[in-house]
Amino acid sequence: MIVKIYNFENMNIKKQFETIKKNTEEVIPEDELLRKLEKSSKTKTPLRIKWGADPSAPDIHLGHTVVLRKLRQFQDLGHIVIFIIGDFTARIGDPSGKDTTRPKLSVEEIKKNSTTYKEQVFKILDKQKTEVVYNSAWLENMKFDGLMQLFSFQSVSQTLQRNEFKKRMENGKDIRMLEFIYPLIQGYDSVVLKADVEIGATEQKFNLLMGRTLQKKYGQEPQVVITMPILEGLDGKQKMSKSLGNYVGVSEMPENIYGKIMSIPDELILRYFKLLTFLKSEDIKDIEISLKKENPKQIKEKLACTIVQDLYNKKHAEEAKTTFDAKHTPGKSLDDRIKHIKPEVKKISPSQLKEGKIWICSLLTTIKATASNSDARRLVEQGAVYIDNEKITDHKSEIALSKSKNTLITVGKRKYYETTLTE
């Protein structure tokens, strides 16, 4: 079917199309995307690619970058990304269940989150080709008659077909009216912005399609919907999300990002390469082959380096690798490891010392290595704590700190701290 649409004189468009389609879950409908690309090229008008974000969480993680990378591809092809910050909807919140995805936020919080959001997003997106808009701009002053009209366009039974709602109904969970209308609001955004394409994760499919539906109702050419796969988290099982703790934030320290990537299960390596890098198809194929021959560790190292490099730069990636190797190469003594690790520096005030000493549990809690004294005590008893490379086994130990020399504290395999004694 689609083959017919390809024209000989339009090789470029076909290439664009293939590039865009790569690694997506679905393009709905494909032929419309082709037509839009053609029209854009003929009229020299860039397409408007919509992407919405909810500023309720201040951090974006690698899971989000799957979509961001796709947007970036559009930009590299000359199109424009419209980045909607859902400040209005964030202000209202979403009281659904326990796993509140949209807590009610104050204006200040939203502002703050939006700022960090923008910073993080532009690690992937091209700033020059991005328009940032806030949905309060049109939602805040919407009149009730406008709302009624909007509501009249969608039926309850249709909304209930949404998978998420279906599941909730089956499991006896509640659904709020508010949640019911969120898709409409999001879809209405597409109408206001006259979006050509909207991209989101597969779980957003229903909402994205609502944009199409509503644009048709309002007499517009409907947007093409592109869904991207949902990235598995570090555990390799569940989707990457902050609340599950299996995520990598794009603003994390390079060493952290590197370390976290190195902890993914082997089965995930190829998928991460596909979704989290811009490698060409040929290179991906090579990786697939070498995964069967080589020790996957080496390939994972390459993956971790590439991701860090994209988010920071090459130098950071190399440093992160050195640090990681120092921490994790077996057989190396703690002494050896420390040489290459930058411990987190923590200040201790002398007023916390008694005769130059501090109780071990109190010390660990003060530098936030542990959540409480009890927690610290447990870790000490389990032999996880080292002070200046010496294992501490007695939870009653008093540690002497001096101004002349910093003290190195190791908790478990991953946490390294250095304390300095200052006011």
Added chain:
RNA sequence: GGGGAGAUACUCAAGCGGUCAACGAGGGCAGACUGUAAAUCUGCUGGCUAUGCCUUCGAGGGUUCGAAUCCUUCUCUCCCCA
């Protein structure tokens, strides 16, 4: 509007007057092993300078020598009927 069921730690889920800081499972953390991961084994998983004490079983009040457990009011949720 009427009737029924329920709310327990990060999650699921036991407990239904004392022996409950609360069985069990998952998750998490730590130790051993390893490739860093997975798998496996072991320990820990409310707080407190701690063989004891304090706070926690949706919220408040009450009964009792003693409450997660009984009564009562409230809040929230689910199911059935209208």
